[in-house]
Amino acid sequence: DAKTTQPTSMDCAEGRAANLPCNHSTISGNEYVYWYRQIHSQGPQYIIHGLKNNETNEMASLIITEDRKSSTLILPHATLRDTAVYYCIVRVEVETSGSRLTFGEGTQLTVNP
């Protein structure tokens, strides 16, 4: 799986948009970009994923650059409950039985009141 690089930590004001960047310059054409987050003392939680096109769901938006070498997760109106470690993961789709997620160090997002 392609290696990802994320900032160690970021701060955001409550109510503002949080933009979390991720570099994945060695991503292959068939590798997806996934985002998970881990709120303190909880299990990781799926947020969103994409291949080429930008994606949006009820939690966040995912913007993938045209060359696919980087992406940005956007939380449009961050709340205090969004404080968590955010993981960017890239991986290829395989037979589900052999699938695995390789977590990096992630970005600690702190939303401040």
Next chain:
Amino acid sequence: DTAVSQTPKYLVTQMGNDKSIKCEQNLGHDTMYWYKQDSKKFLKIMFSYNNKELIINETVPNRFSPKSPDKAHLNLHINSLELGDSAVYFCATLGDFQETQYFGPGTRLLVL
């Protein structure tokens, strides 16, 4: 109902003991995992099972033995516990839709 549940939530034990952690899911998913998150917060896969069959076995000591009595359960038995086994252990399932994994709340194991 909790989708993926683990028991116990906390486990404090002495070195050399044998202990088990249980995981149950009510999502009907075929694939289940065990992950270990150490004190540095790195989350690493240990095992995966698909329909009661072992699929992934990372370089985990033989003291760790997963057991899947049925599709809804994946338990982790650990023999001869060591100090380095202290960590948070997460169970997870794989959804049908493209790599969405659902994690349990974690079991915090402390070996003294």
